[in-house]
Amino acid sequence: MSIRVISLDDRAARLLEAGGDWSLHARFERALILARTGDGTLVSLVRHDLPDGPFTARLDRTSPYDLRQVSAPPRLDLHGAVRWRARPVPASGAVGPAELARRLDLVERRAALSPGLERGIAAVASAASLAGLESALAAGDAGAAATAAGPLAGLGPGLTPSGDDLLAAALAFGAWVEAAGLAGPGNSLRAAVVAEALPHTTRLAGQLLAAAADGEVTAPLAGLLEALLRLGATAPPDPAPLLAIGETSGADMLAGVRLAGRAWRLAAAVVPVV
Numbered sequence: 001m002s003i004r005v006i007s008l009d010d011r012a013a014r015l016l017e018a019g020g021d022w023s024l025h026a027r028f029e030r031a032l033i034l035a036r037t038g039d040g041t042l043v044s045l046v047r048h049d050l051p052d053g054p055f056t057a058r059l060d061r062t063s064p065y066d067l068r069q070v071s072a073p074p075r076l077d078l079h080g081a082v083r084w085r086a087r088p089v090p091a092s093g094a095v096g097p098a099e100l101a102r103r104l105d106l107v108e109r110r111a112a113l114s115p116g117l118e119r120g121i122a123a124v125a126s127a128a129s130l131a132g133l134e135s136a137l138a139a140g141d142a143g144a145a146a147t148a149a150g151p152l153a154g155l156g157p158g159l160t161p162s163g164d165d166l167l168a169a170a171l172a173f174g175a176w177v178e179a180a181g182l183a184g185p186g187n188s189l190r191a192a193v194v195a196e197a198l199p200h201t202t203r204l205a206g207q208l209l210a211a212a213a214d215g216e217v218t219a220p221l222a223g224l225l226e227a228l229l230r231l232g233a234t235a236p237p238d239p240a241p242l243l244a245i246g247e248t249s250g251a252d253m254l255a256g257v258r259l260a261g262r263a264w265r266l267a268a269a270v271v272p273v274v
Contacts, residue, residue, distance in 0.1 A: 001070065001072070001074040001075065002074065002075040002076075002077055003045075003059050003060070003062070003063045003074045003075070003076060003077065004059070004060045004062065004063075004076075004077040004079075004080075004081075005045075005057045005058065005059060005060070005076050005077065005078050005081040006048060006058050006059065006060045006081060006082065007052055007057070007058045007081055007082040007083075007084050008052075008056065008057035008058065008078070008081055008082075008083065008084065009052060009053065009054055009055065009056055009083070009084045009085055009086075009216070010083060010084075010085050011054055011055050011211065011216070012043050012044075012054075012055050012056055012057045013078070013081075013083060015036065015041060015043055015055070016043065016057065016076060016078060017078065020036055020037060020038065021036070021037040021038075022034040022035065022036055022037065022043075022073045023035050023037060023073060024070075024071075024072065024073055025042055025203075026159060027067060027068045027070065028067065028068065029066050029067060029068055030046060030047040030049070030050055030067060031044055031045065031046045031047070031050065031067060032044070032045040032046075032067050032070055032073075032074075033045075033159065033204060034073055040203060041055075041207070042055060042203055042204050042207055043055050043056070043057060044056045044057070044204070045057050045059055045067070045074070045076075046058055046059065047059060047063065047065070047067065048060055048061050048063070051218050051219040051220055051245070052084040052218070052219045053208075053217065053218035053219060054086075054207070054208055054211035054212075054216045054217065054218070055204075055207055055208070055211065056218075057076065057081070084219070085216065086215060086216050086217050086218075086219070086221075086222035087222075088175060088176045088179035088180065088215045088225070088229075089176065089179065089180050089225075089226060089229040089230045090179060090180070090181075091179070091180055091181030093230055093231055094180035094181060094182065094229050094230065094231065095180075095228075095229060095230070095231055096182075097182055097268050097270040098270055100177070100182060100228060100229065100264075100270075101265055101268075101270045103227070103228045103235065103236065103237055104228065104258075104261040104262075104264075104265065106235070106236035106237060107224075107228070107236075107237050107239060107254075107257070107258065107261070108258060108261075110236065110237075110238070110239055111239060111254060111258060114239065114240075114243055114251075114254075116243070116248075116251055117251050117254070117255070119247070119248050119251065120156070120162045120165075120247075120248030120249075120251045120252040120255070121152075121155075121156070121162040121163060121165070121166045121248075121251075121252045121255050122255070123162075124155050124156045124162055124163070125151075125152060125155055125162070125163060125166075129148065129151050129152060130152075130166075130259060132144075132147075132148040133145065133148035133149060133152065133170070133259065134259050134260075134262055134263045134266075135148075135263075136148045137170065137174070137189075137259075137260055137263035137264075137267075138262075138263040138264075138266035138267045139267070140184070140186070140189060140267065141189075142188050142189040142191075142192040142193075143192065145189050145192060145193050146192040146193050146195065146196035147196070149167055149193045149196050149197050150196045150197070150200060151163075152164075152166065152167055152197075153167065153196065153197035153198075153200035153201045153205075153209075154197075154200040154201035154202065154205070156248075156252075159202050159204045159205065160202070160204060160205045160208060160249060161201060161202070161205060162248055162249075162252045163201075163252075164197065164201050164202075164205035164208070164209060165248075165249050165252035165253050165256065166252045166253070166255050166256040166259065167193065167197060167209060167212075167256060168205075168208055168209050168211075168212035168217065168253065168256065169212070169217070169221060169252070169253035169254070169255070169256025169257045169260070170256040170257070170259055170260040170263075171190050171193060171194070171209065171212040171213045171256075171260075172212040172213075172215055172216075172217045172221060172225065172256075173225065173256070173257050173260035173261060173264070174186045174189070174190055174260060174264075175190065175212070175213060175214060175215035176215055176225045176228075176229060177229070177264055179215060180229045182229075182264075182268070183264060183267070183268070187213075190213035191213065193209075193213070194206075194209050194210050194213050197209055217253075218245065218253075220241040220242040220244070220245055220250065221242055221253050221257075223241060223242070224237055224238075224239060224241075224242050224254075224257060225257070228257075228261075239254050242254055
């Protein structure tokens with residue numbers, strides 16, 4: 001079977017263009033997970049109606065509607081596929097600390113009105129564990145952040161459990177505010193969290209955590225971070241596209257942004273613009 005790819009991110013492009021042998025790691029209605037023989041690196045092939053993201057290739061409308069029908073790794077036509085990458089907002093185009101604090105407040109208010117947030121991470125993680133991570137991020141303490149992240153990694157069902165969705169979003173927020181010039185270097189903290197999480201979670205979640213530490217995330221999360229940080233972005237930031245991802249994944253990523261946002265405000269001690 002040959003299927004045309006309509007878009008893919010840089011990480012998936014490098015892997016797929018390098019060739020090699022691939023096997024089917026997992027099959028779902030809207031996604032196939034391929035594993036590269038040798039090192040086990042994973043790439044997600046998703047239906048056209050799913051968003052772009054790290055290690056992801058989106059298939060065109062001629063692919064099977066239910067990808068569970070695919071019984072072997074398909075031949076992929078990459079000709080004409082659009083390259084996609086989440087690009088953090090640079091300092092030259094970013095809002096100031098007070099405006100970011102205001103936009104984070106708006107996200108908190110909109111999240112309070114969104115249904116379904118009681119599922120996902122809120123149902124499986126203790127308030128104390130989430131508070132511990134928030135405090136560690138606010139203090140910029142890599143060791144404490146890794147210790148707090150350990151029990152959250154792999155927490156919940158699925159290839160990308162709730163705990164990992166939250167951690168990925170929190171790491172990405174840190175990478176984006178750093179790129180925007182609104183926080184100091186946090187590479188060592190993010191690396192410590194990823195290193196602690198990897199042994200406790202799935203292979204796919206581990207890959208996505210490492211990408212998130214570099215600021216590379218799924219398109220709806222990138223869109224929310226863009227709306228929070230870019231000068232002239234449409235306001236208020238709308239979490240709805242993010243919340244539409246999966247049963248709980250979007251809600252868990254929103255929880256990660258909110259947690260990291262609160263930690264950033266504690267560290268920066270800023271008062272939002274009214």
